[in-house]
Amino acid sequence: MLKNMLKATVFATTMAVAAGAFYTPAFAESVYNRGTAAESESVDPHKTSTVYEANVLRDLFQGLVMQDEKANLIPGAAESWTVSDDGTVYTFKLRKDGQWSDGSPVTADDFVYAFHRLEDPATGAEYASMLYPVKGAEDVNTKKGKPEDMGVKAIDANTLEVTLKAPTPYFLEMLTHQATYPVSKASIEKLGADWIKPGNLVSNGAYTLAEWVPNDHMKLVKNPKFWDAATVKFDVVNYIPTEDRSSAMKRFEAGELDSYDDLPTEQLADLKTKFGGQIHVGPYLGTYYYAIKTDKAPWNNPELRNAISMAIDRDFIAEKVWQNSMLPGYSMVPPGIEGYTPAMAKYADMPQIDREDAAKKILEKLGYTPEHPLKMEIRYNTSENHKNTAVAIQEQLKPLGVDVTLLNTDTKTHYSFLEQKGDYDVARAAWVADYKDPETFLGISRKASGNNYSNYNSAPYEAAMDKAAAAGGKPEERMKDLSEAERILVDDVGQIPLLYYSYHDIVSSKLHGFVDNVMDVHPSRFVSKD
Amino acid sequence: MLRYVFRRLLTAIPTLFVIVTMAFFLMRVAPGGPFNQERGLSPEIKANLEAQFGLNDPLWLQYVHYLGNLLRGNFGPSYNMPDFTVTELFAKGLPISVQLGASALILALLLGSVLGTVAALNQNKLGDYTVIALATAGSTIPTFVIAPLIQLLFGLTWKLLPIGGWGDGAFINKVGPVLTLALPQIAIVARLMRGSMIESLRSHHIRTARALGLSDWSVVVKHALRGAILPIVSFTGPAAAALLTGSVIVETIFSIPGVGRYFVDAALNRDYTLVMGTVVVIAIFTIVFNLIVDVMYAVVDPRVRYD
Numbered sequence: 001m002l003k004n005m006l007k008a009t010v011f012a013t014t015m016a017v018a019a020g021a022f023y024t025p026a027f028a029e030s031v032y033n034r035g036t037a038a039e040s041e042s043v044d045p046h047k048t049s050t051v052y053e054a055n056v057l058r059d060l061f062q063g064l065v066m067q068d069e070k071a072n073l074i075p076g077a078a079e080s081w082t083v084s085d086d087g088t089v090y091t092f093k094l095r096k097d098g099q100w101s102d103g104s105p106v107t108a109d110d111f112v113y114a115f116h117r118l119e120d121p122a123t124g125a126e127y128a129s130m131l132y133p134v135k136g137a138e139d140v141n142t143k144k145g146k147p148e149d150m151g152v153k154a155i156d157a158n159t160l161e162v163t164l165k166a167p168t169p170y171f172l173e174m175l176t177h178q179a180t181y182p183v184s185k186a187s188i189e190k191l192g193a194d195w196i197k198p199g200n201l202v203s204n205g206a207y208t209l210a211e212w213v214p215n216d217h218m219k220l221v222k223n224p225k226f227w228d229a230a231t232v233k234f235d236v237v238n239y240i241p242t243e244d245r246s247s248a249m250k251r252f253e254a255g256e257l258d259s260y261d262d263l264p265t266e267q268l269a270d271l272k273t274k275f276g277g278q279i280h281v282g283p284y285l286g287t288y289y290y291a292i293k294t295d296k297a298p299w300n301n302p303e304l305r306n307a308i309s310m311a312i313d314r315d316f317i318a319e320k321v322w323q324n325s326m327l328p329g330y331s332m333v334p335p336g337i338e339g340y341t342p343a344m345a346k347y348a349d350m351p352q353i354d355r356e357d358a359a360k361k362i363l364e365k366l367g368y369t370p371e372h373p374l375k376m377e378i379r380y381n382t383s384e385n386h387k388n389t390a391v392a393i394q395e396q397l398k399p400l401g402v403d404v405t406l407l408n409t410d411t412k413t414h415y416s417f418l419e420q421k422g423d424y425d426v427a428r429a430a431w432v433a434d435y436k437d438p439e440t441f442l443g444i445s446r447k448a449s450g451n452n453y454s455n456y457n458s459a460p461y462e463a464a465m466d467k468a469a470a471a472g473g474k475p476e477e478r479m480k481d482l483s484e485a486e487r488i489l490v491d492d493v494g495q496i497p498l499l500y501y502s503y504h505d506i507v508s509s510k511l512h513g514f515v516d517n518v519m520d521v522h523p524s525r526f527v528s529k530d
Numbered sequence: 531m532l533r534y535v536f537r538r539l540l541t542a543i544p545t546l547f548v549i550v551t552m553a554f555f556l557m558r559v560a561p562g563g564p565f566n567q568e569r570g571l572s573p574e575i576k577a578n579l580e581a582q583f584g585l586n587d588p589l590w591l592q593y594v595h596y597l598g599n600l601l602r603g604n605f606g607p608s609y610n611m612p613d614f615t616v617t618e619l620f621a622k623g624l625p626i627s628v629q630l631g632a633s634a635l636i637l638a639l640l641l642g643s644v645l646g647t648v649a650a651l652n653q654n655k656l657g658d659y660t661v662i663a664l665a666t667a668g669s670t671i672p673t674f675v676i677a678p679l680i681q682l683l684f685g686l687t688w689k690l691l692p693i694g695g696w697g698d699g700a701f702i703n704k705v706g707p708v709l710t711l712a713l714p715q716i717a718i719v720a721r722l723m724r725g726s727m728i729e730s731l732r733s734h735h736i737r738t739a740r741a742l743g744l745s746d747w748s749v750v751v752k753h754a755l756r757g758a759i760l761p762i763v764s765f766t767g768p769a770a771a772a773l774l775t776g777s778v779i780v781e782t783i784f785s786i787p788g789v790g791r792y793f794v795d796a797a798l799n800r801d802y803t804l805v806m807g808t809v810v811v812i813a814i815f816t817i818v819f820n821l822i823v824d825v826m827y828a829v830v831d832p833r834v835r836y837d
Contacts, residue, residue: 042613049567121574124582126565128575142574196613213622214611216696216787242694243791244783250681251693251785412562412800419570430568451570 032234032511032524035248035260039215039241044196045181046118046125051432051520054178055261056239059220059524060203061181064092064111064160065172069526071436071517073172077106077182077204078160087167087473088135092160099225100184101201101208108154113185115162116140116147127179130434133168167472170437177434206232206525215241220524233513233528252506258529259511261520263504265325265385271506278509283336285518286432286501287329287441290378291453293424294494298374303362305493308376308426310347311359313396314498321388326499332431333441333486334500336518340438340479343487345497360400373403380406380428381414389498390428418453429453432501436519438482439468445494456494461485531828535821542817546810550600553809554593557802564609564800583609596806605810606803610796616807620789624811626696627776627788633708635766635773638715643762645716646723647750650758653728661720668717677710677783694785707784711777715769722761730758759830767823771815775808 040053045061048054058066066076078092098106118125119140131137134152139145151163164171174180187202188195195201198219201209206229207220218239222232240257242248245264249271251257263271263279272279292308293299314328331342347355368374378393380386387408394404409417418427431451433440444451446465468481489495503520513527565571565579580586584595599606605616649661684706685693697703730736731754739749776790789808796804828834 039611041611044613047612049569121578122582124575124579126571126575126579128578129572141578212613213696213787214614214619215623215781215791216785240695240785242785244785246678247681247694247783247785250678250686251695254686254689254693256693256695410562410798411568412564412566412798413560414562415568415570416562416566419566450572453570 029235030233030529031236031238032527032529033238033240033256033258034524035240035242035251035257037241037245037248037260037262038243040218040239042196043201043209043212043218045114045178045183046123046127048178049126052241055522056218056220057178057181057205058521059205059207059237060201060209061178061183061205062098062226063175063178063181065175067176067519067521067523069513069515069517069522071519071521073176077111081172087169088164090162090164090171091155092162094158094160095227096158097227098204099227100187100204101223101225102184102187103225104184104186104202105157106182106204107157108160109157110182110185111160112152112154114182115152115180116150117183117188118179119150120147125179127177127434130174130177130179133164133166133171133174135163135165166469169472169475169478170435170439173435173437206523207237210236217241228525232525234524237524249506252508259505259507259514259522261503261505263325263506265323265504268323268325268504275506278506280505280507280514280516281325281502282516283327283334283518284432284501284503284520285334285336285436286430287332287334287497288326288428288430288499288501289329289332290496290498291418291427291429292493292496293426293454295455295457296423296425298366299425301366302492304366304374305496307359307362307366307400308397308402309345309493309496310350310355311397311400311402312393312496312498313352315352316396317389317392318499321392322385322499325502325504327502329497329500331486331490332445332495332497333438333482334518337436337438339475341483342438343483343490345490356400363400363402368401370399370401373401375403375405375425377405377407377425378428379414379417379424379426380408381411382408386428419450421453421455426496427453429495430501433519438479438486442482442485442489445489454495456489456492458488458492458494461488461492461494464488531825535825538821538824542821545817546813549813550597550806550810551593553806554596555589557797557800557805558589560800562800564802566800583607596803600806600810605807608796608801608804610799610801610804616803619792619804620807620811623776623787623789623792626699626786627781627790628774629699630704630707630711630780630786630788631770631773631776633704634711634715635770637708637712638719638769639762639766641712642716642719643723643759645720646725647727647755647758649720649724650727650731651750658724661724665717665720665724668713669721671713673710673714673777673779674783676713677706677780680706680710681783694783696785696787707780707786710780710784711773715773718765718769719762722765723758726758726761727754730754733757756830760827763823763826763830766826767819768816770819770822771812775812775815 062076064078081092128141136150184202211219220237330345330348333342378390464485471478510530649658684691776788781790
């Protein structure tokens with residue numbers, strides 16, 4: 001009996017120990033479950049187009065320069081660089097200890113190959129324009145030139161020389177964009193289209209791609225070959241797409257997500273009460289505006305455009321429609337770019353009631369009254385908030401004798417219509433910065449821009465923008481010129497800026513290094529958890 | 531019977547062809563294309579992209595290419611997720627949707643049939659009213675209300691289930707989505723079953739069976755159920771096709787990587803190849819399940835013969 005009991009005890013103890021060994025990992029992995037509002041489309045830097053993969057690619061790859069936790073420019077694959085006196089030749093010194101995840105060195109040749117691949121028309125890169133400032137790049141992309149004539153050259157394994165068409169002060173900022181990251185020439189030549197698959201993907205960033213189940217998760221594991229691997233805190237970063245924002249809030253509350261890059265903004269007030277300091281809301285470099293058909297009567301009258309713009313109560317829209325997840329906007333360039341002062345609409349500080357009176361007077365002068373209303377159609381793409389914004393504007397303009405009708409279409413139809421310069425009055429649009437420079441916001445109103453949905457065409461504006469471009473080598477002067485250009489655009493009401501975007505994240509109080517910034521950029525390598 | 535099945539499968543080929551052709555051209559009639567987006571592309575870049583996917587060819591040629599590829603089992607690349615082919619996306623997502631849909635369907639058929647029978651046997655009594663009330667609630671409360679409620683109660687309050695995610699197919703991750711999918715179907719099956727069972731119980735052969743002194747169990751299970759189940763069999767075909775190909779709402783709310791979401795997302799994104807892939811999959815499921823239903827009819831009802 002005793003013998004049997006002893007046997008049973010030994011067996012039970014063995015099982016318990018074995019089970020313990022099975023369930024206790026050999027080492028505790030630190031995992032960051034990073035919620036995103038949408039799935040990435042691709043992890044190929046040259047097939048990328050959305051901010052969702054920008055976050056992933058920032059973890060997987062390292063461009064010549066990168067952004068730190070405050071979105072400031074820091075050295076990346078290049079440890080230093082020099083710029084020629086005329087501002088057109090950039091010479092980058094690559095890190096000697098820079099390696100791909102397969103252990104091979106990251107060389108200047110890899111960058112030459114990547115830049116050529118980005119511009120190669122056969123790649124079909126949506127963001128090929130990111131390197132258009134480079135000499136010959138646009139020609140390659142538009143089949144007018146050869147890759148070997150592009151201004152990118154490997155002087156030696158660790159020295160890369162990039163020659164620009166003209167001084168472009170924001171060129172380094174552009175290099176923070178994922179489209180300009182290097183890709184491993186050896187890996188692509190060996191594996192072809194399969195180079196991008198988890199397990200195959202050779203990258204030079206803090207993490208490598210281990211798994212990707214679309215719409216479920218993308219698992220990134222720490223890259224031991226990364227030159228600064230010692231400072232990387234998480235062993236695993238799981239990107240978890242959770243499209244339904246309310247579900248995301250519950251997943252966050254249940255601890256399934258450590259952070260999430262969006263919020264159901266209609267619940268913002270309640271969320272702030274519930275989650276307190278874990279809700280992060282602040283200015284983000286993006287402008288929500290209405291394009292207005294400036295080349296079609298009666299909208300070709302700047303006075304009329306000004307009256308409409310003036311009468312819109314942006315405070316109401318920001319506060320009531322967007323629950324303060326957007327900020328009232330009076331300029332095309334949102335605040336937050338160092339060294340730049342946006343040119344605000346002149347009525348920005350006027351009380352709303354005075355603005356409405358002034359707008360009414362203009363409209364009456366132009367012959368529009370409640371008896372003879374001005375007809376105006378607002379087109380917008382499907383979204384509850386876009387609709388509510390348009391409805392609010394419809395109500396605000398009604399007492400002024402403006403008969404507003406609304407037209408909703410899905411996103412693809414909306415932008416296809418605008419791109420084809422269809423006939424409309426006013427249409428919802430937005431611009432979010434890819435890099436920190438006013439030019440990205442002002443360029444869309446230039447005559448030749450494909451994004452100039454308003455068909456705004458002003459000689460003084462073009463001249464002012466040209467002047468700013470010519471002042472490339474003198475940053476202060478250039479910023480002043482750009483601000484003057486914006487003044488022309490805003491006074492002319494070439495577009496109607498309505499709101500500035502804000503980032504809205506929910507971040508666990510246990511996370512450190514997730515620092516608020518106007519680009520909403522948070523590289524995982526700087527984030528850690530208690 | 532085999533000849534019938536074979537004939538039906540043969541007639542499915544022209545049906546599929548018509549569906550594919552209509553879907554192909556209807557999709558192209560819709561305004562906007564896969565590369566229209568908030569940030570407009572320059573005409574040159576757009577042309578490069580279109581060339582890459584063969585979208586610059588004349589439409590008839592694109593159609594011929596598509597049919598040729600389809601015959602070889604190649605659904606093409608996804609335009610919006612260029613790292614994956616449509617076949618790869620389905621290979622990952624379809625087994626997940628099928629698992630959830632099949633579980634929900636089996637649960638609905640079993641539980642719904644039992645509830646419907648109980649209601650029919652207790653007509654106009656408490657049991658009947660309870661089932662009717664539950665069934666009415668089940669079929670009228672929309673899925674987008676049930677799903678967050680399950681998340682809130684079972685996930686957040688009682689901490690019994692995860693809120694979302696597939697968890698590599700862990701049982702616990704399937705409970706919420708399966709329940710959400712099954713509840714309205716249980717309600718429908720229960721109501722169908724109740725009605726047909728009441729009708730069946732009133733039929734002459736049941737009256738005869740009772741007169742012959744057969745036990746209640748024998749009357750209900752052996753005789754009445756066989757006739758009563760026919761409407762359920764009819765319902766199962768389209769229900770199976772709908773459930774097994776995934777639900778947009780359930781997959782979105784529970785963050786399930788099935789194919790249900792592709793049906794809507796692909797159409798909104800004008801991801802032509804993915805839309806076509808989903809159309810083909812739904813069509814095949816619908817054809818196959820309608821055939822299964824017809825065969826089941828012959829099995830259940832001796833009056834039906836297809837020879």
